[in-house]
Amino acid sequence: MATAYEARLGLYIGGEWLAGAGRDTHDVLNPASGAGQGGLPLATPDDLDRALEATQRGFAKWSKTAPEQRAAVLNKTAALIRERADLLARLATLEEGKIQAEAKGEVMAAAALLDFHAGEAVRIYGRVLPRPSGTRSLVLHQPVGPVAAFCAWNFPVMNVVRKIAPAVAAGCSIIIKPSEETAGCAVEVLRCFQDAGLPGDVAQCVFGVPDMVSRQLLASPVTKKLSFTGSVPVGKHLMKLAADTMMRTTMELGGHGPVLVFDDCDLDKTLDVLVTHKFRNAGQVCVAPTRFTVQEGIYDRFVAGFAERTRALKIGDGMDAASQMGPMANPRRPEAIAALVEDARAEGAKVLAGGERIGGAGGGNAGFFFQPTVLADVPLSAKAMHEEPFGPLAMIRPFGTFDEAVAEANRLPFGLAAYCFTESGRRQNMLGDAIEAGMVAINTVRLSWPDSPFGGIKDSGHGSEDGPEGIMAHMITKAVHIS
Structure with missing residues (x-):
């Protein structure tokens, strides 16, 4: 019989939680003891195709949703994360090992980041350029499209929020693949978004064999942006896959x-x-x-x-x-x-x-x-x-x-x-x-x-997360000239 922890694990695709059904599983370990805590279902190729279809539908609707509505969902998610802070912090410790004080601080920082992005969602401005009377030149910022995001295990709550929040604020949909080693944290964050009213086809959450998942998601013409947090070698490998479709990339890689x-x-x-x-x-x-x-x-x-x-x-x-x-x-x-x-x-x-x-x-x-x-x-x-x-x-x-x-x-x-x-x-x-x-x-x-860009240069990557720059990384810039 599945434990209460294991019963919460699953894939989140098109607004549904999926588990079992013959899928392979990954055993999530407790770092303090080395003991297994539960089996995590891993996505099949069909699951990933379904996630891509859902995120394409989600983008078509969410990109046209009023910024005030996007902000309301983000604010509500922040409130739910604060309400569930003890659960999230406990999971972070049981799955990743960090002490409770650090885990609780991470959860509070994730909520603050959601608050910031909610405010920025209604401040995505373009500009009007001066032209002769009767003409106009406009600079518009529009959401880039569906995002594929991959994040590391070391901040299992914050990393997930850091990927989803700016995408949702910008009007993008997203498929996120968190680490299988800290799956419970990611699942509970997605449940907060779900309970806050985020449409089920706007954010998908999948777990699986990393190479298989990344190749399938990045080869799809549906995916318009890659956001990755992880090691330098893996980041360079993903950039090569992303180059085939010229998708936008934000890479937060290793340091020293x-x-x-x-x-x-x-x-x-x-x-x-x-x-x-x-x-x-x-x-x-x-x-x-x-x-x-x-x-x-x-x-x-x-x-x-x-x-x-x-x-x-x-x-x-x-x-x-x-x-x-x-x-x-x-x-x-x-x-x-x-x-x-x-x-x-x-x-x-x-x-x-x-x-x-x-x-x-x-x-x-x-x-x-x-x-x-x-x-x-x-x-x-x-x-x-x-x-x-x-x-x-x-x-x-x-x-x-x-x-x-x-x-x-x-x-x-x-x-x-x-x-x-x-x-x-x-x-x-x-x-x-x-x-x-x-x-x-x-x-x-x-x-x-929350209001400051987070990112590196040289082999540590490019692009920024957090701050207004984090949202702008999910936007395209368009010039419209009217005469």
Whole structure:
């Protein structure tokens, strides 16, 4: 007999929840124990064809729906997400592993993003260009069409809202494929949209074998835009598929966040905020601070303070209120981090905190836990200085001059997020200009706000989510000249 959790899982196509019927299933795991929680039905090719037909119908109607009606649905969805915050946060912890405080914060941020997009839905303006009397030139913004969206498991509530909200605000329909590993969160978000009155053929939710799903959705002439959050290699693969139909793309890909710490910073405050942010969600964050480049005058104190704070963190099941960091999301991640640590150690890095896989509440090897880890004096030959760790791993190196710090920050092909800590106003302005990243945080670690664009450059992708830019990414621009 299906559990209450499993009974909620399903595909959402054309306003119907579909499960069973001979479909293959994926076992959703609890990262804190490694135990299975329930079987998720996976889409068949016929399911995907049905989703494409539904989203085409949905776009024909939703694109002509008044902006005020779109806004009302988004506002109602935000209200329902807040009402169901405890359920959504609990699912995020049980499926992805993050601690409850972080999960609850994620849910509230998703609701705030819906509020913002509701406001923007009624502010999609064109313009009239000056022309001689009796003529007009108009610039119009119109929804691009049905969207195929793929999102990662690390923010299982926020990532789903971040894909659906701007599409709905712009007047687009959407087929979203969330991660199979965090399916329950996505399902409950879709139920909020459904209960808020979003027509069933405007948003579809499917799960399945990623390559099969992406090839079928992106090969269809119905799909007019691709939105993807995930790794750089997968993003480049999807862009190649999207190129065949010249569809618009928004790509939010991986990063390798540099952190520049200058000797005039408030050291204790900087350490407190950076250690907390580094190990948020067990480091499984695309904008996580990762490469810490610290000025020589404060290097030894920074390293000692960072390691001391890291060793004091309490690791455990995210459902335990005392836990400060939960498990990693799946069995692949501890293995990947262990390999990077061993390589760095062999190259001469010093392990000052962590460095080992640990068992969960059940003892032994239960759960996907890895100690928060600090490496100092990490040589550039270490793989972790080139590959995104996506885990609880901090690497620290010294620098001497401003130019050396900037060169290290810009050394890699990634350009998503960067962090700088200095009390010099002149240096802050120079860093804002010199750092090659889509988002730069100075004396802060917060990069995500509903009204601010979120996205990267270089191999970290292109286009923006959030802010007015997130909605405009779902619009085409048309010039109309009238005489």
